Amino acid sequence: MTEEDKAVQVVQGRVKWFDPAKGFGFIVSDSTTADILLHANVLRNFGQSSVADGTGITVRIQTTQRGVQAIEVVKIEPPEGSIIPLGEDAGVHSPEELLALPLEPARVKWFDKAKGFGFANVFGRPEDVFIHVEVLRVSGFADLASGEAVSLRVVEGRRGRMAVQVQSWESALRSHAHGGDENGAGDDE
Template sequence: MDGSTLGDPALVQFSGVLKWFAAKHGYGFVTCDETGKDALLHQNTLNEFGQTSIAPGCEIKALTRRTSKGAQIVEILELQAEPVPDFLPEGTSEQEGRTYLPARVKWFCEKKQYGFVNVFDDPRDCFLHLNTLAKTGLGMVNVGEALGVELDDGPDGRVVVSVKSWS
């Protein structure tokens, strides 16, 4: 923690990298760039920033408060996803000028690292891989969660090639 504050002397500005986050437990830890110590990131703080999940390796700028158990992130100021290699299935491509379509998560399995979404007013399933989520900083999605998706036609059907939180 670099010691700079924004108005409240109890708050300290913090920059670090997400070590891990478990949405099912409701928390994770971010390692401080400067000190190497961890700060707790609670699910509610992430939700207030407009996201329900986050991928390991994301860079975070935040405000922290010291508690009896250590530093806790109380507000996320900025979040940047770690660059991830392109793991899109063969036959898909990312093109400029696409529009995000509103969709809901139908099913997603963290263990299998994939799932399916449905674009509103379209019953067809669209394949969603965990690497696509990681490219935009989303670590996991929950059934029923609203997303913005960009689609492409793959050899076995429609594939999500880009995704964002729908807020």
């Protein structure tokens, strides 16, 4: 085992803040007294372009001359209640019914955080899927980039198809490959 291998450890924490425009953010963890730098490239390697403040996160870290840095995201755990019922607009669905919906592969058409919504296109379907910023936040995302690949749980609302959960494309693939359920409960390690 090299000195470098000894310095790498896996820690669990919470996202203190992450700014996609700046390209970095910080994680806090009981495992270290210093904040952990989370660079956008490390997050992108996991398959997400952003992460919401307060989201649970497991990372491999390394202490460098510049401080403690995440070198790999192992797992992202959206805040509790990661699916929100959308009331009458989406019909009445229990959380169990919503979690039983299939994950649909999609690409973000556009998302405007300031407006609080955006749209995605599910592969093989012509209509847009509406994505509300609250659905994004409870799914563990802070923002979405145009062209970003995601997986969506979708319901039919009065005004069309609406996302009730967003997952990164890579996260959904990892969950499926590791035999986890479609909620991302597979063993990611």
